[in-house]
Each structure stands twice: as structure tokens, then as C-alpha cells.
Amino acid sequence: MGFGIVQILCTALLVIVVTWLLFFVVRSLLMIFFPKKQGRQLKVDVGNITLEELSKYDGRDPYRPILVALKGIIYDVSSQANFYGPGGGYSIFGGKEVSRALGKMAIAEEECNDQLDDLTEKELETLQKWIDKFENKYPVAGKVVPELKLTLDELAAFDGTQRPTPIYLAIRGIIFDVTRDCNDDLSDCSLAEMDALRDWMAQFYGKYKVVGRVVSSAERLEPAAGAVEAEDDVEQEEEADASTDKNKDD
Numbered sequence: 001m002g003f004g005i006v007q008i009l010c011t012a013l014l015v016i017v018v019t020w021l022l023f024f025v026v027r028s029l030l031m032i033f034f035p036k037k038q039g040r041q042l043k044v045d046v047g048n049i050t051l052e053e054l055s056k057y058d059g060r061d062p063y064r065p066i067l068v069a070l071k072g073i074i075y076d077v078s079s080q081a082n083f084y085g086p087g088g089g090y091s092i093f094g095g096k097e098v099s100r101a102l103g104k105m106a107i108a109e110e111e112c113n114d115q116l117d118d119l120t121e122k123e124l125e126t127l128q129k130w131i132d133k134f135e136n137k138y139p140v141a142g143k144v145v146p147e148l149k150l151t152l153d154e155l156a157a158f159d160g161t162q163r164p165t166p167i168y169l170a171i172r173g174i175i176f177d178v179t180r181d182c183n184d185d186l187s188d189c190s191l192a193e194m195d196a197l198r199d200w201m202a203q204f205y206g207k208y209k210v211v212g213r214v215v216s217s218a219e220r221l222e223p224a225a226g227a228v229e230a231e232d233d234v235e236q237e238e239e240a241d242a243s244t245d246k247n248k249d250d
């Protein structure tokens with residue numbers, strides 16, 4: 001009788017352990033084969049970027065997603081940071097165009113590019129399989145575009161006067177697109193960014209002459225009373241100067 005109860009208890013325990021193990025194995029397999037397409041809350045959209053810009057998304061900066069490009073299409077592979085992030089078996093692919101490497105099944109930095117001219121039929125097929133896999137697994141985050149080559153004269157056209165043309169500036173020959181931050185909206189600035197802004201203001205106050213203030217179009221049309229008085233004062237001063245000059249001439 002006592003032996004019967006022990007047997008039932010042992011069987012129940014075994015069933016619980018086996019069920020738990022099965023659940024764990026099935027859940028792990030599901031996570032491997034059907035990972036969540038969108039691992040992060042926000043959809044990443046880097047737009048059209050150069051290979052140099054893409055290299056910033058290699059997983060080393062924890063505030064940036066991990067991106068990989070195949071035939072110029074950029075995928076957000078952050079959901080598999082264990083593969084592509086630092087320390088992952090495929091971390092050298094992070095932030096790169098990897099068509100050639102995947103076609104040739106080569107985990108080598110020098111193969112990370114889009115040169116496909118000398119790939120065999122079989123290698124091109126392999127690449128296509130990778131592309132199919134990436135399309136089904138990862139969200140598209142942007143496109144690779146060639147680097148701009150502009151002379152200083154050509155660069156001058158990107159000065160913000162012809163919106164929606166972007167605003168570019170160059171520092172030591174490298175051209176940056178600064179359109180995003182060329183406005184006075186500070187609503188999404190962090191405390192650190194506001195501190196940085198205060199430092200810049202202090203530098204500008206120390207270095208350059210203040211010549212006025214930015215006003216809204218409405219303020220421009222209806223100048224404030226103080227401004228009208230100031231304008232009158234200037235006019236009177238100019239008239240006084242003119243009459244002094246006239247007297248001198250006489």
C-alpha cells in the first residue's frame with residue numbers, strides 16, 4: 001500500500017519534470033526559429049545612409065540598433081544581438097554590407113562588401129537564400145547610398161535657404177547632414193544636451209558680438225512700443241547728426 005503511494009508520487013514528479021523540460025525545450029526552439037520580428041519598441045528608420053554611417057551601427061554603441069546590409073538593403077538585426085553584437089560569433093558583420101561574405105560563407109572582414117562580380121552561381125544562390133531569410137526575419141531599417149562627392153562651391157548650395165534641400169556642413173573635408181538639428185526646438189533635449197547648449201552659449205557670448213534677437217513674423221510686423229521708441233530715437237539722432245554735419249559744411 002505504502003509502496004503504491006510512493007510510486008504514484010514518483011510518477012507525478014516525473015510527469016511534472018518531463019512536462020517542464022518539454023515546455024522549456026519547445027519555448028527555446030520557438031525563440032530560435034521564430035524570433036520576434038520587432039525586438040524593440042520603436043521601428044528603426046535610418047533612411048539613406050553611406051557605408052561609413054552604417055559602420056556606427058555595429059553594436060558597440062548600446063544606444064544604437066545593430067544593422068546589417070544585404071545588397072544595399074539595411075536590416076535591423078538588434079533582436080539577435082547575441083549573434084551580431086560584441087562577443088557574438090558574427091559580430092564582424094554588424095554595421096557592414098555583408099553580401100559577399102554571406103554568398104561565400106566567409107566570416108572575414110575583408111569579404112564584407114557588395115562585390116559580387118566574381119561569385120559563382122552557387123554562391124549567388126547562397127546569398128539569395130540569406131536575403132530571403134533576412135527579409136522574413138528582420139525589419140528593414142534603411143538603404144545604403146553612395147558617398148557624396150561635393151566641391152566647396154557645390155556644398156554652398158546646401159545652406160538651408162532652399163528647403164526641403166538638406167543642410168550640410170563640412171569639417172576637415174567630411175560632409176555632415178545637420179538638417180535634423182538646425183532648428184530651435186529644444187523640447188526633446190536631455191539635461192546633458194541642455195548643459196552642452198549652455199556651454200556653447202557661453203563660448204559664443206565670449207567670442208562673438210551680439211547683434212540682435214530672433215523674432216516671430218508677428219512681432220516683425222507689429223514692432224513693440226519700446227522698439228518703435230528706439231527707432232524714433234535713432235531717427236532723431238540721425239537727423240541731429242545730419243544737421244550738425246550741415247552746420248559744419250556751412
Ligand code: HEM
Nearest residue numbers: 032033077080083090093101102103104105106107133137
Ligand atoms: C561550422 C560551421 C557553422 C555552424 C555550426 C553554424 C551554426 C549556426 C547556427 C546554429 C546559427 C543559428 C541559426 C538560427 O538561429 O537561425 C547560425 C547563424 C548564423 N550563421 Fe552560422 N554556422 C557555421 C558557419 C557559418 C559561416 C561560415 C557563416 C558565414 C557566412 C555563418 C553565418 C551565420 C549567420 C550570418 C548567422 C545568423 C543568421 C541570422 O541572423 O538569423 N555561419 N550559425
